[in-house]
Amino acid sequence: MxxxxxxxxxxxxxxxxxxxxxxxxxxxxxxxxxxxxxxxxxxxxxxxxxxxxxxxxxxxxxxxxxxxxxxxxxxxxxxxxxxxxxxxxxxxxxxxxxxxxxxxxxxxxxxxxxxxxxxxxxxxxxxxxxxxxxxxxxxxxxxxxxxxxxxxxxALRPGMLRLAAAEADGVILNWLSPADVGTALSEVKRDFEVAARIFVCPTDDADHARRVGRRMIAAYLTVPAYAAFHRWLGRGEVLAPMWQAWSAGDRKGALAAIPDEVVDDLIVHGSPAECRAKVEAYVDAGITVPAMALLPTPALESGNVTEIIGVLTALGR
Structure with missing residues (x-):
């Protein structure tokens, strides 16, 4: 966590x-x-x-x-x-x-x-x-x-991934889907620690999760290194409208241009049990340290300790 x-x-x-x-x-x-x-x-x-x-x-x-x-x-x-x-x-x-x-x-x-x-x-x-x-x-x-x-x-792209494989004890990945893990690890070609930060929004309210996810995607994937990373992963065409709107100063337009499927690829959401199953897909793809990062939900922000403990317990087990 x-x-x-x-x-x-x-x-x-x-x-x-x-x-x-x-x-x-x-x-x-x-x-x-x-x-x-x-x-x-x-x-x-x-x-x-x-x-x-x-x-x-x-x-x-x-x-x-x-x-x-x-x-x-x-x-x-x-x-x-x-x-x-x-x-x-x-x-x-x-x-x-x-x-x-x-x-x-x-x-x-x-x-x-x-x-x-x-x-x-x-x-x-x-x-x-x-x-x-x-x-x-x-x-x-x-x-x-x-x-x-x-x-x-x-590491995000081939040069840094190869440096990690040659000289580090492991690599840290970020902002990718389970399907993207294989692309990244194809540059590594060795068995070592593979950590990934996985953004998790444990709620059945898909509209809420996607609103939160869109804000984060627009904030991060407009950073040049992350934009280049996602072009390398093959999302250049689908994210181009977001980048164009962002460059023009149209923040609302940039958010609206992010398709649901991109949010669903990069943000784990659903019930805690569903989120756990989706995180396990990262492990199956080669992640050895799936570090969940919780995004805000009504339950997590309620202040109800019993409810928060219930969410954490369901995610952990």
Whole structure:
């Protein structure tokens, strides 16, 4: 499950983690956009719920310096020995440039360089040298983790997918359907960890789920990297009207141009039991870590704890 859950303060997540554990969930994964950072919810989970595996999907490679990212990852690996996986990725021009005042340039090269730096630094090695996108002078972790975390790389298209296969311990996929998994993994050609964030809207109200899904699709799939990804997956023609309307500043038109079938491909919705079955289709396609991310529904936003627990339990089992 992706944490933290919306509407519930982090200070109250000890109870959330207990409910998720009882529901059968085994992993807690975070993202880092404009909500919580990727590490704090997992640090709390390391102390409150030591039964979980933990993972970031993703910590951006531009928004922290190499040394700081290594220290942060090492601290969490020390707090949750053998249970933490570090997922890194390029993120987006909005997150990196508009919100964090950093340059979003050469995302492939920066991701490769950070992956190589982290591999050495988290192993306790002295890192001293010039990478293509940054240089590091005589850095060594004072507290290298006894069990260095696996490093997973977020990837969308062939170049980054092949980099993940060659140098990372796994790959993180995003914004794809079960049928798209095979296309992505055809570039990997090795058995390793394959995580995917799967957006789940557990409601029988298909109109509600599609409204929420359209807003998210318009927000994400208009980002150049995701647009290129979906052209590569074969959705160029069906998404062209959305991209055209968005480029013209017609936000309502962009939403209206997204067909139901695209929403249904990319957003899991239905009853909790139906959602679980649809998530299992991702596993059948090759995903080893299906990280659900809950989208808002009337039940989840009701404040009724019994109802929320019922939804989580049905999703987990």
């Amino acid at each position: 992706t944490v933290p859950l919306g509407g519930i303060p982090l200070s109250e997540h000890a109870a959330v983690y207990q409910v998720l554990s009882e529901a059968g969930f085994t992993d807690l994964w975070t993202s880092e956009v404009a909500g919580s950072d990727a590490f704090t919810p997992l640090t709390l989970a390391a102390a409150w719920a030591p039964q979980f595996r933990l993972g970031t999907a993703i910590a951006p490679v531009f928004t922290r310096g190499p040394g700081l990212l290594a220290m942060t990852a090492a601290a969490l690996a020390e707090a949750a020995p053998g249970r933490f996986q570090l997922g890194i990725g390029a993120s987006s021009p909005v997150v990196v440039g508009d919100w964090n005042a950093a340059e979003f340039t050469e995302p492939f090269q920066r991701s490769r360089d950070m992956l190589r730096f982290l591999r050495a630094a988290l192993a306790g090695e002295l890192v001293d040298g010039q990478f293509e996108t940054f240089s590091v002078r005589r850095f060594r972790l004072e507290r290298p983790p006894a069990a260095p975390p696996q490093i997973l790389l977020a």
